[in-house]
Amino acid sequence: MRAVDLVVKKRNKEVLSRDEIAYLINGYVDGSIPEYQISAWLMAVFFCGMSREETGHLTDVMIQSGTVFDLSGIAGPFVDKHSTGGVGDKVSLILAPLVAACGVPVPMMSGRALGHTGGTLDKLESIEGYTTALSMDRFRDVLSEAGYAMTGQSADVVPADRLLYALRDVTGTVESVPLITASILSKKFAEGSDALVFDVKCGSGAFMKTNAQARELAESLVETGDALGKRVVAVLSAMEQPLGHMVGNFLEVEESIACLHGSVGSRSLQPDARSADLMEVTLRLAAWMLVLGGKCSSVEQGCELAGQKLDDRSAWRRFVHNVELQGGDPAVLERRYQNWRAPESHTITAADAGYVEHIDAYKVGMAGVYLGVGRNKADDDVLPHVGIEIHTKRGSRVGCGDALCTIYAAGEQALQNALPLLEQAFRVGPGPVQQLPIILQEISNL
Amino acid sequence: MRAVDLVVKKRNKEVLSRDEIAYLINGYVDGSIPEYQISAWLMAVFFCGMSREETGHLTDVMIQSGTVFDLSGIAGPFVDKHSTGGVGDKVSLILAPLVAACGVPVPMMSGRALGHTGGTLDKLESIEGYTTALSMDRFRDVLSEAGYAMTGQSADVVPADRLLYALRDVTGTVESVPLITASILSKKFAEGSDALVFDVKCGSGAFMKTNAQARELAESLVETGDALGKRVVAVLSAMEQPLGHMVGNFLEVEESIACLHGSVGSRSLQPDARSADLMEVTLRLAAWMLVLGGKCSSVEQGCELAGQKLDDRSAWRRFVHNVELQGGDPAVLERRYQNWRAPESHTITAADAGYVEHIDAYKVGMAGVYLGVGRNKADDDVLPHVGIEIHTKRGSRVGCGDALCTIYAAGEQALQNALPLLEQAFRVGPGPVQQLPIILQEISNL
Numbered sequence: 085m086r087a088v089d090l091v092v093k094k095r096n097k098e099v100l101s102r103d104e105i106a107y108l109i110n111g112y113v114d115g116s117i118p119e120y121q122i123s124a125w126l127m128a129v130f131f132c133g134m135s136r137e138e139t140g141h142l143t144d145v146m147i148q149s150g151t152v153f154d155l156s157g158i159a160g161p162f163v164d165k166h167s168t169g170g171v172g173d174k175v176s177l178i179l180a181p182l183v184a185a186c187g188v189p190v191p192m193m194s195g196r197a198l199g200h201t202g203g204t205l206d207k208l209e210s211i212e213g214y215t216t217a218l219s220m221d222r223f224r225d226v227l228s229e230a231g232y233a234m235t236g237q238s239a240d241v242v243p244a245d246r247l248l249y250a251l252r253d254v255t256g257t258v259e260s261v262p263l264i265t266a267s268i269l270s271k272k273f274a275e276g277s278d279a280l281v282f283d284v285k286c287g288s289g290a291f292m293k294t295n296a297q298a299r300e301l302a303e304s305l306v307e308t309g310d311a312l313g314k315r316v317v318a319v320l321s322a323m324e325q326p327l328g329h330m331v332g333n334f335l336e337v338e339e340s341i342a343c344l345h346g347s348v349g350s351r352s353l354q355p356d357a358r359s360a361d362l363m364e365v366t367l368r369l370a371a372w373m374l375v376l377g378g379k380c381s382s383v384e385q386g387c388e389l390a391g392q393k394l395d396d397r398s399a400w401r402r403f404v405h406n407v408e409l410q411g412g413d414p415a416v417l418e419r420r421y422q423n424w425r426a427p428e429s430h431t432i433t434a435a436d437a438g439y440v441e442h443i444d445a446y447k448v449g450m451a452g453v454y455l456g457v458g459r460n461k462a463d464d465d466v467l468p469h470v471g472i473e474i475h476t477k478r479g480s481r482v483g484c485g486d487a488l489c490t491i492y493a494a495g496e497q498a499l500q501n502a503l504p505l506l507e508q509a510f511r512v513g514p515g516p517v518q519q520l521p522i523i524l525q526e527i528s529n530l
Numbered sequence: 531m532r533a534v535d536l537v538v539k540k541r542n543k544e545v546l547s548r549d550e551i552a553y554l555i556n557g558y559v560d561g562s563i564p565e566y567q568i569s570a571w572l573m574a575v576f577f578c579g580m581s582r583e584e585t586g587h588l589t590d591v592m593i594q595s596g597t598v599f600d601l602s603g604i605a606g607p608f609v610d611k612h613s614t615g616g617v618g619d620k621v622s623l624i625l626a627p628l629v630a631a632c633g634v635p636v637p638m639m640s641g642r643a644l645g646h647t648g649g650t651l652d653k654l655e656s657i658e659g660y661t662t663a664l665s666m667d668r669f670r671d672v673l674s675e676a677g678y679a680m681t682g683q684s685a686d687v688v689p690a691d692r693l694l695y696a697l698r699d700v701t702g703t704v705e706s707v708p709l710i711t712a713s714i715l716s717k718k719f720a721e722g723s724d725a726l727v728f729d730v731k732c733g734s735g736a737f738m739k740t741n742a743q744a745r746e747l748a749e750s751l752v753e754t755g756d757a758l759g760k761r762v763v764a765v766l767s768a769m770e771q772p773l774g775h776m777v778g779n780f781l782e783v784e785e786s787i788a789c790l791h792g793s794v795g796s797r798s799l800q801p802d803a804r805s806a807d808l809m810e811v812t813l814r815l816a817a818w819m820l821v822l823g824g825k826c827s828s829v830e831q832g833c834e835l836a837g838q839k840l841d842d843r844s845a846w847r848r849f850v851h852n853v854e855l856q857g858g859d860p861a862v863l864e865r866r867y868q869n870w871r872a873p874e875s876h877t878i879t880a881a882d883a884g885y886v887e888h889i890d891a892y893k894v895g896m897a898g899v900y901l902g903v904g905r906n907k908a909d910d911d912v913l914p915h916v917g918i919e920i921h922t923k924r925g926s927r928v929g930c931g932d933a934l935c936t937i938y939a940a941g942e943q944a945l946q947n948a949l950p951l952l953e954q955a956f957r958v959g960p961g962p963v964q965q966l967p968i969i970l971q972e973i974s975n976l
Contacts, residue, residue, distance in 0.1 A: 087700075088699075088700050088701065088702055091701060091702035092702040095573070095576065095702050118565070118566075119564070119565070119566035120564075120565035120566045120568070120569040120697060120700070120701055121569070121700060121701055122566070123566040123567070123569050123570040123573075124569040124570065124572065124573045124701035124702060124703065126570065127541070127569075127570045127573035127574055127577075128573055128702070130541065131573075131577040251566060253534075254533075254534050254566070254567060255534065255537055255566055255567055255570035256534055256537035256538035256541050256570060256574070257570065
C-alpha cells in the first residue's frame with residue numbers, strides 16, 4: 085500500500101476501505117507517513133466527502149489510536165452529551181448532575197473555550213479548587229460516587245485526533261462534515277459512552293450558521309453512529325441569541341446553580357433566573373439521555389422525571405457532591421455566589437422603549453473574548469469573574485433607559501473593546517416580536 | 531499574510547493575486563512555509579483550478595525563483611519546442627538542427643524518459659561521448675556555433691518547479707492543467723525562449739488520453755502564454771501508435787539520422803525509413819517555429835523551407851556539428867549506425883494475413899520500460915542499445931508470418947517481460963483500415 089495511491093483514490097471520489105484508512109491514520113500517528121500526504125488527503129476529503137461507512141471506519145481507527153476508557157465494574161449504560169458549541173451554553177453543568185440524579189451515569193469529557201464559544205472545562209475551573217485533570221482511577225471513583233464525572237481530553241485518548249486537528253487547523257480543512265464527525269465521535273466513544281446525545285447548535289452564535297449545515301452535521305453524526313452500532317440522537321437547537329442570561333465562566337456557574345437549586349444561602353433568585361430557553365434545551369437533552377440510558381421509555385416521561393429531580397433538589401445535591409469530589413469548596417462557592425464580579429462594570433441601556441428584536445450571539449461571544457471569557461488562541465488564559473449579564477431576552481418589552489446588559493471587565497481597556505460589540509448586539513424595535521422555537525429538529529437512529 | 535488563509539481562499543474557489551502566489555511559492559522555496567500547507571494548496575488547485583491570469587502569475591513567480599538564461603549577444607528571437615511526451619517521439623533530434631539550418635536559433639531544454647514515454651536527453655546520451663550537461667557559457671557557445679544547443683534542466687533554473695513537482699508526485703496532484711502549464715512554461719521561458727511551439731500528444735501513448743484533455747492543456751498553454759505576453763502555438767498530434775519506426779535510445783538516434791541524411795556511409799536506407807507520420811509532425815512543428823522566429827510568413831512557406839534544408843542536407847550538417855560540439859564522435863556514430871543492437875533479439879510475426887488495425891503505443895512504451903529504454907523511477911538507469919523496431923505501421927498490409935516488430939533486449943528476462951506486451955500491442959484484422967490524421971488541431975495566440 086502507498087499513501088499517494090490512497091490520496092489519488094480519494095481525490096478520484098472513490099471509497100477507501102477500513103484497512104486503507106487505518107494505513108493512513110496509523111502511519112500518520114507513528115510518523116511513517118509525512119504530513120504533506122495527510123494534508124493532501126484531508127483536502128481531497130474536503131472536496132469529495134466520505135461515505136457513512138468510511139466515516140465510521142475513520143472514527144474507529146481514530147479511537148484505536150490511543151487509550152480507550154475502561155468503565156467496566158461501574159453499572160452502565162453510559163450516556164454522554166456533546167454540544168457543537170455556543171454562547172452562554174452552560175447546559176452540561178446542569179445536565180450532568182440532573183441525569184445522574186435520575187439514575188443514568190454520565191462520564192463527561194468536555195472542551196475548552198475557543199473563539200466566540202465558551203468551554204465547560206473553563207467554567208468548572210472558575211470554581212475555587214475544582215480540577216478537571218483526573219486520572220483514570222479518580223475519574224472512575226468520581227463517576228461511581230457522584231454518578232457523573234467531568235474531565236478533559238487527555239493526551240493518550242485519541243492521539244490521532246489531536247494530530248489531525250492540528251494539521252486541519254493550518255491547512256484549511258477544518259470545515260469538513262465527515263472529518264468533524266469522526267473527530268467528535270472518536271473522542272466521545274473512546275471515553276466509554278455507550279450512547280450519545282448531540283446538541284447541534286444552529287445560528288449566528290454557532291459554528292453551523294444555517295439549518296441546512298446543522299442538519300447535515302446532525303445526520304452525519306447519527307448515521308455514522310449507526311455504522312458503528314451505537315445509538316445517537318441529535319437535537320438541533322437555536323443559537324441566534326445567547327442561551328440563558330449569563331455569558332462568562334463563574335457567571336455561568338452561578339446561572340447553573342440557580343437552575344439546579346432555585347436559591348442559594350440567604351439570597352433568593354430573581355424571578356426569571358431559570359431562563360426558559362436554557363431549561364427547555366436542558367430538559368429535552370436530559371430526557372433523551374434518560375431514554376438512551378434505559379431509564380425512561382419516552383422523551384415525555386424523561387422530561388417529567390428530570391423535572392422531578394430538579395424540583396426535589398436531587399440534581400443540586402449531585403452537583404455539590406461532584407464539586408467536593410473534584411476538589412472544589414462548596415463554602416467558597418456559596419460565598420462567591422452573586423458576589424464575585426470583575427471590578428470594571430458598565431450597563432448598556434435601551435435608547436428607546438420597545439421590544440428586543442435580536443441579541444446577536446456571535447457579537448456577545450466575541451465581546452466575551454475581549455473580556456477574557458474565551459480565547460483567540462488555544463494557549464490564551466481565561467478569567468473567571470468577567471463576562472456579560474443579559475437582563476432582557478429576545479421578545480422582552482423594555483422601557484427607555486432600561487438595562488439591556490451589564491459588562492464585567494478586568495480592566496478599562498477590555499471594557500472599551502467589548503462595549504461597541506455589545507451595543508451592536510442588541511436591537512430594539514417598536515413592535516412585538518414573534519417567538520421562535522428553541523428546539524428546531526430532532527434526528528435519531530433509535 | 532498567512533499561508534492557511536491563502537489555502538482557504540483557493541479552496542473557496544477564489545482567485546489569488548500575484549503577491550499571494552509569490553508568498554506561497556517563495557515561502558515554500560525558502561523553507562518558511564511547510565510542505566503540508568503547499569500540498570493542501572495544490573490539492574485545492576486540483577479541484578478549483580486557476581484563472582489564466584493566476585496561472586500566468588504562478589509561471590512568472592516560478593521563473594523568478596532561480597536563474598534565468600541570458601542569451602543576449604546571440605541574435606534571436608529564440609524559439610523552442612516542447613512535447614508533452616510520447617512513444618517513439620524523436621522529433622526534437624530532427625527538429626532542432628532543421629530549424630537551426632533554416633536560420634532560427636534553438637536553445638532547447640529537454641527532459642528524460644519517465645514511465646512509458648522516452649526522453650530526448652537519454653536518446654542524445656546514447657551517442658558515445660555526447661553530453662547534455664553544459665555550463666551556461668558552453669550552452670551559449672554551442673548555440674552560437676551550431677545554431678542550436680541541447681541541455682537538461684539545471685538545478686538553479688526554476689528550483690520552484692523541482693520542489694513543486696516532487697511534492698505533486700507524492701500527493702496525487704500531478705494531473706492539474708494549471709499546474710502542468712506553469713511547470714512547462716516556467717522551464718521553457720527561463721531558458722530564454724521568446725516563443726514556443728508545443729506538440730501536445732493525444733492518445734493511448736500520451737499523458738492526455740482524449741482529445742478533450744489534450745485541447746484543455748493546449749488552450750491553457752496558449753492562453754497562459756498570452757497572459758505572459760509570449761507567442762505560443764500548440765499542435766495537437768495523434769499518439770495512438772508509436773511515432774516512426776524505432777522505440778529505443780540509440781535506435782531513435784538512428785531513425786533521426788535516417789530522416790536528416792537519407793543514408794549514412796555505405797548502407798542505404800530502407801524504402802520507408804523516413805516514416806510519413808514522423809516527418810509530417812516534424813515539418814509542421816518546424817514550420818511553426820520558422821513563423822514564430824520571423825523567418826517565414828506562413829506555415830506553408832515554413833514547410834517548404836524546412837523541406838529544402840532537409841533535402842540539401844544543411845540540417846544533417848548542423849546535427850553533425852552539434853554532436854561534435856557537445857562531445858560526441860561522428861566516426862563512432864557512423865560505425866554503430868544499424869550495427870549496435872543489444873544481444874537478445876526476437877521478431878514477432880503476424881499469425882494471419884491482413885491489415886494492421888492498431889499498434890498500442892502505451893503497451894509498446896511499457897515494453898520499452900521493461901527493456902531499459904525508459905524508467906519506472908527517476909533514478910533508474912537506461913540502456914542505449916535496447917528497444918523495439920516496428921516493421922509495419924497502422925494500415926499496412928501484412929502476409930501470414932511477416933515481421934511485425936523486432937525486440938532488442940540486454941538479457942533473456944527483459945525479453946520475456948516485454949514480449950507479451952508487444953504481442954498484445956499489435957492487432958491485425960482482415961479488412962483495410964481507414965487512415966487517421968496525425969495533426970489533429972492547431973491552437974495559437976498569434
